Amino acid sequence: MTTRRDPKPRLRSRGGRTASQIRWLERQLADRFVAEAKKRGYRARSVFKLQEIDEKYGVLRKGLAVVDLGAAPGSWTQYAVQKGCRVVACDLLEMQPVPGARFLRGDFTDPDVQARLLELLEGPADVVLSDAAPSTTGLRNVDRLKSEALAEAVLDFAERALRPGGTCLLKLVKGAEAALRARVRERFSGWRLIRPAATRAESSEIFLLATGFRGGEEPPADPEARAA
Numbered sequence: 489m490t491t492r493r494d495p496k497p498r499l500r501s502r503g504g505r506t507a508s509q510i511r512w513l514e515r516q517l518a519d520r521f522v523a524e525a526k527k528r529g530y531r532a533r534s535v536f537k538l539q540e541i542d543e544k545y546g547v548l549r550k551g552l553a554v555v556d557l558g559a560a561p562g563s564w565t566q567y568a569v570q571k572g573c574r575v576v577a578c579d580l581l582e583m584q585p586v587p588g589a590r591f592l593r594g595d596f597t598d599p600d601v602q603a604r605l606l607e608l609l610e611g612p613a614d615v616v617l618s619d620a621a622p623s624t625t626g627l628r629n630v631d632r633l634k635s636e637a638l639a640e641a642v643l644d645f646a647e648r649a650l651r652p653g654g655t656c657l658l659k660l661v662k663g664a665e666a667a668l669r670a671r672v673r674e675r676f677s678g679w680r681l682i683r684p685a686a687t688r689a690e691s692s693e694i695f696l697l698a699t700g701f702r703g704g705e706e707p708p709a710d711p712e713a714r715a716a
């Protein structure tokens with residue numbers, strides 16, 4: 489699929505919409521990823537971010553147990569099911585069922601929701617995905633801190649759920665990765681930051697792919713703590 493942009497389409501009538509609704513609709517109409525998602529029966533254009541990462545780094549394959557955090561409306565879940573994965577999805581919002589996936593409505597940062605997700609998994613996860621995004625304020629530092637906190641919660645869950653060798657893919661606001669670097673290095677053998685082609689030009693999102701979860705290994709000793 490190309491990423492060429494069409495000249496900006498305009499709505500013929502406002503139909504009682506606000507200016508920001510009009511801007512959103514015109515942007516959707518101009519977006520090739522929206523059109524392609526619709527054509528292929530995906531619920532959101534974000535599927536192409538996961539597809540690109542998966543095609544480059546081989547995240548998903550048949551038989552893997554996958555948790556999809558922040559899953560609604562469900563395009564990542566659809567994609568993972570199509571790849572033959574066993575998917576447990578979770579969102580604050582209701583989600584239309586995706587045949588072949590299990591869904592839990594709730595806040596994945598809540599320990600009770602995490603416990604229920606672990607039950608639904610019926611064993612360790614191979615992959616934890618998170619496209620979850622906190623509501624934004626427009627204040628860069630506040631949004632970065634909210635993104636860091638949500639990403640820490642994803643990592644908390646991933647460290648409980650993943651089998652050794654497992655993978656975690658999570659979305660961040662650019663800049664939030666700095667606060668996570670030490671933890672990710674300690675708990676995973678590899679990691680990289682990815683900005684997929686389907687990420688909108690004006691978006692500050694970035695994806696962190698952490699591979700080779702070290703499992704129950706003790707984290708490397710802190711030299712300062714040892715010296716104390």
Ligand SMILES: C[S@@+](CC[C@H](N)C(=O)[O-])C[C@H]1O[C@@H](n2cnc3c(N)ncnc32)[C@H](O)[C@@H]1O
Pocket residue numbers: 531532534535557558559560561562563564565578579580581594595596597619620621622
């Ligand atoms: C960008 S959308 C996900 C799109 C999805 N990957 C797809 O392809 O259809 C982000 C979702 O994260 C959810 N979310 C944000 N914080 C959450 C939380 N703490 N627990 C569960 N879901 C959360 C939101 O409700 C929203 O539906």
